[in-house]
Amino acid sequence: MxxxxxxxxxxxxxxxxxxxxxxxxxxxxxxxxxxxxxxxxxxxxxxxxxxxxxxxxxxxxxxxxxxxxxxxxxxxxxxxxxxxxxxxxxxxxxxxxxxxxxxxxxxxxxxxxxxxxxxxxxxxxxxxxxxxxxxxxxxxxxxxxxxxxxxxxxxxxxxxxxxxxxxxxxxxNKNRLQELESRARIADAIHDAVTGDLSAATFVAQRHIGGNSSSPGVAADPANATTTTATATADAEDWRQINEYILSALTNVHRVIDELNMDATTLPGDADGEALANLLRATLDDGDRRLRKLGFNITSIRHCAGGKPSASQAIAELANNLLREIYANIARHAAPGSKVDLSVMLRPNAIEITQINPMKEDMAGADERDDELPGGHGLASFKKQLESYQGTLTTSAQDGSWTLFAYIPVTVIDDSPGLLEQVQV
Known part of the structure; x- marks a missing residue:
């Protein structure tokens, strides 16, 4: 030694x-x-x-x-x-x-x-x-x-x-390839071993949330009505907490899988914006697939208005990470089984992201301050990052509906630097 x-x-x-x-x-x-x-x-x-x-x-x-x-x-x-x-x-x-x-x-x-x-x-x-x-x-x-x-x-x-x-x-390069292959196998093993059971468990929990566990005969007895109602309410609250724990665990597992599957590579250039568009499209497809497994009815759309932007490495990474945070917040805080609308608009000089979905009943009364809204800690951090690039991030919670709008100005890259692309496995 x-x-x-x-x-x-x-x-x-x-x-x-x-x-x-x-x-x-x-x-x-x-x-x-x-x-x-x-x-x-x-x-x-x-x-x-x-x-x-x-x-x-x-x-x-x-x-x-x-x-x-x-x-x-x-x-x-x-x-x-x-x-x-x-x-x-x-x-x-x-x-x-x-x-x-x-x-x-x-x-x-x-x-x-x-x-x-x-x-x-x-x-x-x-x-x-x-x-x-x-x-x-x-x-x-x-x-x-x-x-x-x-x-x-x-x-x-x-x-x-x-x-x-x-x-x-x-x-x-050979060692790097072996490492990526090993990480991909680990990610697949975690996904197959954990996420399927967690998704099934959350379906069961969501079916019991708000349900009445008493039988009609018992509920018809006035003497037992108060006790039955209290028991049903307690059961619903327990199932709601179980659902929260399962969703949190599922989100954390997917974050670990994302880290294992993530590989930063530099492309020779992105003059036509194709690399950025493909990156965001892959993130949207992956997020939609996961939310549908959780029972959400999600519709995500990617528009191109006037041409795809060619973004710098930092902007591409920021936009992609914000999309991941939005999907994580939907899984944690949107009403179970609700309809979710997510739109990504690609303009020549900007990226616009819009999210609309119903909130859970226990969060419908939240005010409009970012630091107290669902996912506020993560969104507050992204808001500061966007402001440093002269962008904006606004959120609102009205009538039980959650709305998010992000405007990300695009910094045009040179011919020599590339774009940070996340490889989805």
Whole structure:
């Protein structure tokens, strides 16, 4: 078992690798230190004899030290410094820049592409054969081969890194797929094992709510009339509470299933609004199916007036979650077996949601303040979220009927970001 300092160090190292990949690249720093030591050794072995040679060495070292963080710019700077050094000091022509030049060629090959590599190799071949031929003691073929090997090594490191990254991403996608499949199986198992029995239990409870448990013969006896009425009322209240508990449990189970079935994916774009429309349609179909199992007569309609909106990720998620909250409130607070009307209007610049349904008898007297209406805590939160987007959420409870209207302005997305889509299993 690792010690606490070791665990903290590993956590810090992983965080640094994730947040600052350029600051955590030990191979780059190791190569830079080797080249720096090689350069310093050359300077110590044969020091510069003039001030321009000292300045040239200082410039070369200055460009070399930060090179692991800025590969392209510093590599180009090293090549420029090495090339112009011959114009100011003969010290630059003694071979002291060779390690830095090889390093710069390799880093450019690593951080760019094959076209740049071919260009660099062509430039060096032309330079060493035609422009600036080496001395009689230097073999140009060996020099070209050495630079070519460095360029190939840089490209090989780049290809290896890309291959490793692709393999890692493929493994992540495979694990993600396995996780989604496992979650889907768990959701189906929960649904099959729990929701069917809960739905049947709530049907039984709703049939007994408001019923009279006494027989006609007993009810006809005036002496037992008061007792029978009290017993029937108590039984109805008990069944009402049982129904509330069952509906609450059923809602919670479906929320767990929703979480298991939920997967956030980014679409390449939603210029025509099709992704948002499909998302809301799937939520409507799923909510209707569940409410019909509970005995509600629900009619949900999705209209398109003037075109489907292309929404941002945040707006799409907000509209979808509000629909889920509306369905949950209907199951908890609408009159059992009542008719429910739900409309979703899609406009080019907005989404409008309207809900109308009878309320339960014990809630029909609620006032019109959001914080005291059925589902008020959830709706109050959604109201604040909508107001932050210049939207509105209004509710009213009059004559035993509950009405909700939500206006959600749509923020048009760019071509690059996608839309958050909830995948229904």
């Amino acid at each position: 690792r010690s606490k300092p070791a665990t903290q160090y590993i956590a810090w190292r992983n965080r640094m690798r994730t947040q600052h990949p350029n600051l955590w690249h030990p191979i780059r720093f190791a190569i830079m230190l080797i080249v720096l030591a090689w350069t310093i050794y050359g300077v110590c072995y044969e020091p510069p004899t003039d001030i321009f040679g000292v300045i040239w060495v200082a410039m070369l070292v200055t460009a070399l030290v930060p090179s692991p963080l800025f590969l392209k710019s510093t590599s180009v700077a090293i090549l420029v410094i090495a090339s112009i050094g011959d114009l100011f000091t003969p010290y630059a022509h003694l071979g002291n820049s060779l390690p830095a030049q090889l390093y710069a060629y390799g880093m450019l090959a690593y951080s760019t592409n094959a076209i740049i590599v071919a260009t660099l190799l062509t430039y060096y071949v032309v330079n060493i054969l035609l422009i600036d031929p080496p001395g009689p003691n230097t073999n140009p073929v060996a020099m070209v081969s050495m630079y070519a090997m460095v360029l190939l090594l840089g490209r090989a490191l780049s290809w290896s890194e890309k291959t490793t990254q692709k393999s890692f991403e493929a493994a992540q």
